[in-house]
Amino acid sequence: MGRTLTVIHALGLLLVVFSAAYVIPVVTALIYDDSAMLLDFLLAMLWTASSGLLMWLLTRHYKGELSIRHGYLLVVAMWTAMPLFATIPLLLTVPGLSLTDAYFETMSGMTTTGGTVLVGLDNLPPAINVWRHELNWIGGLGIIVLAVAVLPLLGIGGRQLFKAETPGPMKDSALTPRIADTARNLWLVYVAITVICILMLKWAGMSWLDAVCHAFSAMGLGGFSTHDASIGYFNSPLIEFIMIVFMLIAVLNFATHFLALRARSFAVYRQDPEAFTSLWVILGSCVGIAFFLWWNGVYSEFLTALRHASFNLVSIATSSGYASVDYAQWPIFAPLWMMLLTATVASAGSTGGGIKMIRTLVLVKQAGREFVKLLHPAAVNPMKIGGQVIANNIVFSVLGFIFLYFMVIATLTFLLLISGLDFISAFTAVLAMVNNCGPGLGVVGPASNYQGLTDFQTWVCTFGMLVGRLEIFTVLILFTPRFWQR
Numbered sequence: 001m002g003r004t005l006t007v008i009h010a011l012g013l014l015l016v017v018f019s020a021a022y023v024i025p026v027v028t029a030l031i032y033d034d035s036a037m038l039l040d041f042l043l044a045m046l047w048t049a050s051s052g053l054l055m056w057l058l059t060r061h062y063k064g065e066l067s068i069r070h071g072y073l074l075v076v077a078m079w080t081a082m083p084l085f086a087t088i089p090l091l092l093t094v095p096g097l098s099l100t101d102a103y104f105e106t107m108s109g110m111t112t113t114g115g116t117v118l119v120g121l122d123n124l125p126p127a128i129n130v131w132r133h134e135l136n137w138i139g140g141l142g143i144i145v146l147a148v149a150v151l152p153l154l155g156i157g158g159r160q161l162f163k164a165e166t167p168g169p170m171k172d173s174a175l176t177p178r179i180a181d182t183a184r185n186l187w188l189v190y191v192a193i194t195v196i197c198i199l200m201l202k203w204a205g206m207s208w209l210d211a212v213c214h215a216f217s218a219m220g221l222g223g224f225s226t227h228d229a230s231i232g233y234f235n236s237p238l239i240e241f242i243m244i245v246f247m248l249i250a251v252l253n254f255a256t257h258f259l260a261l262r263a264r265s266f267a268v269y270r271q272d273p274e275a276f277t278s279l280w281v282i283l284g285s286c287v288g289i290a291f292f293l294w295w296n297g298v299y300s301e302f303l304t305a306l307r308h309a310s311f312n313l314v315s316i317a318t319s320s321g322y323a324s325v326d327y328a329q330w331p332i333f334a335p336l337w338m339m340l341l342t343a344t345v346a347s348a349g350s351t352g353g354g355i356k357m358i359r360t361l362v363l364v365k366q367a368g369r370e371f372v373k374l375l376h377p378a379a380v381n382p383m384k385i386g387g388q389v390i391a392n393n394i395v396f397s398v399l400g401f402i403f404l405y406f407m408v409i410a411t412l413t414f415l416l417l418i419s420g421l422d423f424i425s426a427f428t429a430v431l432a433m434v435n436n437c438g439p440g441l442g443v444v445g446p447a448s449n450y451q452g453l454t455d456f457q458t459w460v461c462t463f464g465m466l467v468g469r470l471e472i473f474t475v476l477i478l479f480t481p482r483f484w485q486r
Contacts, residue, residue: 007070083109100459111469117458
């Protein structure tokens, strides 16, 4: 009981810190002279801070170190409570919005999924649009710190695949020895790249509001937009190119970005097997899909096909979820290939979702080892990635993760099918949610959104976002009887 109260104590403090996030939409409301929005956000800030402070004060005698078991509980509690409090401005502002839909929207923002239930985005108050996009940005930063600094301590993060003696940019201790220092350095890199993105988008022709919002969602790979037509609203090859560049930056490990900046050398990226493989797969797929679309007559000119294929493929592959055209109308191979990429190409320590490239590399290497074993049963064939030997227990952990990943997708898909959703819509919606990608196909495709789902279907999708973002094990372990045993 004492440890659980310690979790509540820590959660209360986190909510107090989270209440500071309302400052940005408050400033936005002041800039646009929107007194109604100003009051709503001040109330939301007050309620969030008061609730957190009350939790913190009532459990102040239980301050202490958390065990690994309670670390899981705190992570899940944090990622469920913050979206709940983030619904307050939406419920106060958007007429007819239910708690189910509001929670879906804020969970989508915090997990950087980017699926939305809102329509009329062009006419939303600026402060609300800024708040939605800030959730993408905060969620992205939280994911980076979670992946690089927190989940490895629990033994389940993607970076847990690499130990302290790992060479080059994969060496966790090459950042800083303390989690606080690591988090601060990652935060500085994240903020600096975001500011550059804002300035580039403004230079390309966006308004300041659009530039800030889309930079927030681009760096978080969240895919929220201020327009119903998403990036297609701007119809600008320059804006699309800038977004591609920053989405590719965000899909790589931010620890690698930090090390590259510190070393002032691009060689760091070549030494990171995730970064090298991800970029080649994404860029190669852009050219391949562009040729496929041109060959099938979707676009009469190859350069036009390359433009639309590149932006939409990079957006989906990186789990951003923007759209410049309705790619659901392309021959089915193209959007399904894009959905496959969103499960695999993001690096651990990035803001992207899915399996992560490092686990994909482990699976590919393990398949190769099995072929060798069939031909040479007595051969000793250790797995190496980036020059580092990967222990068999790590391989088994990855295999367990992949099994649970596919079981979660299958289970949630069947739940949506039972609820009456068609197969393509159900399957791609679950893929999009678990991989934190945003749009699926069918009734949840890029030309529509998730507004048409029933409450049950919406909650299934919401759970998919959470379990996918928190690396599956973190959430599912709470449902095991052993977790609650002393």
